[in-house]
Amino acid sequence: MTIDPAQAVSSDAHASASRPLVSLRGISKVFSNGTTALQNMSMDIRQGEFISLLGPSGCGKSTVLRIIAGLGDPSSGTIEWPTSNHDASGKALPEISFVFQEPTLMPWATVFNNVWLPLRLKGISKQAARDRVLEALEMVGLEKFAEAYPRELSGGMKMRVSIARALVTRPKLLLMDEPFAALDEITRFKLNNDLLHLWEKFGWTVIFVTHSVFESVYLSNRIVVMAARPGRVVNDMAVDAPYPRDEDFRTSSIYNDYCKDASLALHSAMGANDHL
Amino acid sequence: MSTVTPATAASAESAHAPAELDEPAPVFVARDSRTEQIVKILIPTVMLAALVALWAWYVKAYEVPHYILPSPWRVAESLIKDWGTLSAALLITLKITFTALGMALVGGVGLAILMSQSRWVELALYPYAVILQVTPIVAIAPLILIYAPTTQSALLICAWLVAFFPVLSNTTQGLKSTDHNLLNLFEMYGANRWQTLIHLKLPSALPYFLAGLRIAGGLALIAAVVAEFAAGSAGAQSGLAYRLLESQFRLNIPRLFAALILLSVTGVIIFAMTSVVSHLLLRKWHESALKREN
Numbered sequence: 031m032t033i034d035p036a037q038a039v040s041s042d043a044h045a046s047a048s049r050p051l052v053s054l055r056g057i058s059k060v061f062s063n064g065t066t067a068l069q070n071m072s073m074d075i076r077q078g079e080f081i082s083l084l085g086p087s088g089c090g091k092s093t094v095l096r097i098i099a100g101l102g103d104p105s106s107g108t109i110e111w112p113t114s115n116h117d118a119s120g121k122a123l124p125e126i127s128f129v130f131q132e133p134t135l136m137p138w139a140t141v142f143n144n145v146w147l148p149l150r151l152k153g154i155s156k157q158a159a160r161d162r163v164l165e166a167l168e169m170v171g172l173e174k175f176a177e178a179y180p181r182e183l184s185g186g187m188k189m190r191v192s193i194a195r196a197l198v199t200r201p202k203l204l205l206m207d208e209p210f211a212a213l214d215e216i217t218r219f220k221l222n223n224d225l226l227h228l229w230e231k232f233g234w235t236v237i238f239v240t241h242s243v244f245e246s247v248y249l250s251n252r253i254v255v256m257a258a259r260p261g262r263v264v265n266d267m268a269v270d271a272p273y274p275r276d277e278d279f280r281t282s283s284i285y286n287d288y289c290k291d292a293s294l295a296l297h298s299a300m301g302a303n304d305h306l
Numbered sequence: 307m308s309t310v311t312p313a314t315a316a317s318a319e320s321a322h323a324p325a326e327l328d329e330p331a332p333v334f335v336a337r338d339s340r341t342e343q344i345v346k347i348l349i350p351t352v353m354l355a356a357l358v359a360l361w362a363w364y365v366k367a368y369e370v371p372h373y374i375l376p377s378p379w380r381v382a383e384s385l386i387k388d389w390g391t392l393s394a395a396l397l398i399t400l401k402i403t404f405t406a407l408g409m410a411l412v413g414g415v416g417l418a419i420l421m422s423q424s425r426w427v428e429l430a431l432y433p434y435a436v437i438l439q440v441t442p443i444v445a446i447a448p449l450i451l452i453y454a455p456t457t458q459s460a461l462l463i464c465a466w467l468v469a470f471f472p473v474l475s476n477t478t479q480g481l482k483s484t485d486h487n488l489l490n491l492f493e494m495y496g497a498n499r500w501q502t503l504i505h506l507k508l509p510s511a512l513p514y515f516l517a518g519l520r521i522a523g524g525l526a527l528i529a530a531v532v533a534e535f536a537a538g539s540a541g542a543q544s545g546l547a548y549r550l551l552e553s554q555f556r557l558n559i560p561r562l563f564a565a566l567i568l569l570s571v572t573g574v575i576i577f578a579m580t581s582v583v584s585h586l587l588l589r590k591w592h593e594s595a596l597k598r599e600n
């Protein structure tokens with residue numbers, strides 16, 4: 031895994047670079063209680079992709095996301111980061127951000143301080159981080175709430191703060207674990223649109239976990255369908271609809287067709303476990 | 307209380323309604339806070355006056371001898387007359403209480419942090435902290451009296467032992483209750499142990515610590531008194547507990563009451579102080595310090 035620094039960065043939006051951003055090779059994860067959360071999962075994630083991991087709950091979506099984020103090691107298999115910088119010991123230093131299902135904000139800190147956190151942990155002072163924090167807050171439309179505390183915000187606004195915190199480090203890869211699952215439908219649609227706009231503008235790579243067929247089709251250009259017991263990939267389909275996508279897309283026939291396909295794939299994935 | 311109209315009475319009540327009554331009372335919002343303020347001060351004051359009046363009346367009506375139950379006036383008189391002795395004793399009790407509390411805070415928080423950083427330290431030390439806590443302090447006091455260089459330091463050690471544990475156990479619990487998602491987040495952003503402690507674990511342990519502080523504040527005073535009962539200190543270094551016993555021996559019941567009142571007032575002030583500290587630190591973010599508003 032030797033890397034030529036000159037090739038390390040290539041952030042051409044949406045370009046499928048010849049080498050994947052992340053490459054999972056035969057990843058398995060067995061927890062100490064014997065649960066096989068993932069079995070022999072392999073997949074390449076190319077730069078600029080918006081991937082949805084779609085599957086019933088318990089199929090290992092969160093587990094694979096955590097493994098990619100470096101939280102917990104796989105029991106077997108390897109993860110490669112062909113285009114990321116590596117430290118002296120050869121460990122990859124991917125630029126990742128994670129958005130959890132819960133907003134996961136520090137209740138004792140203001141919105142500003144919550145978003146500042148990733149930079150603060152890197153030793154960047156409040157003054158030095160100021161512009162970047164405000165820029166991130168502006169991206170999610172919360173620049174007026176910098177001094178508010180999380181408890182003063184609605185669920186959707188908290189999620190926006192969480193997204194701003196993920197964006198403040200200017201990541202290459204954004205991992206999102208059912209970020210909007212707890213929100214009402216109107217807020218979710220709104221955040222879906224805002225997320226898509228940001229993605230089109232900045233061109234990160236996104237891995238988006240969801241159990242909603244509709245959400246996955248609306249957002250992503252690739253859907254990876256997973257099945258449970260053991261967690262594995264059962265389908266990998268492209269969504270070839272052009273961006274920008276908006277409310278018209280939600281009612282189009284092409285959207286309907288993709289939803290049908292994804293639904294079928296999901297049901298056959300669940301059919302393998304008829305006791306569910 | 308004929309001035310309280312049914313409407314304001316209802317609004318004052320709804321502010322204290324249990325959590326399951328979730329009906330908003332928007333109509334009364336404007337009047338609510340002022341009425342509530344007045345009621346909050348008025349009711350306890352009226353209640354206190356009524357109790358003292360009842361006490362005075364009872365003593366007079368039944369001609370209770372003052373060495374059994376002195377009248378409020380006699381107690382007040384004693385409080386003024388013996389203020390020199392009582393205030394000196396109060397000062398000593400306060401000194402022991404607050405020194406012990408301060409040491410308990412430093413020791414309790416310090417040990418809790420140490421135990422949160424190392425499982426080994428926790429396994430080695432926690433059982434002994436529990437043993438010290440569950441053994442009644444009056445039972446250890448005689449031993450401490452023998453080993454400690456002075457009576458004062460013995461009292462201090464007793465009060466410290468009692469106040470220390472709630473701080474330790476609450477802070478430990480708090481440090482362990484850190485949100486796992488936030489821990490994951492910190493790990494992902496490459497936070498080191500120190501950063502995780504300062505920016506995450508300590509703030510999230512704060513409400514637990516403050517609950518411990520409130521318990522410890524009360525216990526420090528109780529322990530300072532109980533230890534002095536056990537130690538029976540004498541002379542110029544006597545605290546309020548000794549003055550209490552002394553008054554009892556001499557059947558100077560008005561002074562006993564005066565000392566008792568001083569102790570109660572001290573306890574209430576300590577409780578109020580720790581509550582205020584707790585409120586100031588948590589009012590911006592923690593559920594316990596927020597007024598429920600629907």
Ligand SMILES: Nc1ncnc2c1ncn2[C@@H]1O[C@H](COP(=O)(O)OP(=O)(O)O)[C@@H](O)[C@H]1O
Pocket residue numbers: 061062063065066067085086087088089090091092093094261
């Ligand atoms: N820490 C853990 N210890 C043991 N089993 C776990 C743990 N985390 C997840 N699992 C199990 O692994 C499987 C996959 O979990 P998860 O990745 O959370 O699924 P998903 O996110 O798709 O709902 C589930 O059966 C779950 O019970």
Ligand SMILES: [Mg+2]
Pocket residue numbers: 091092093207
């Ligand atoms: Mg999950």
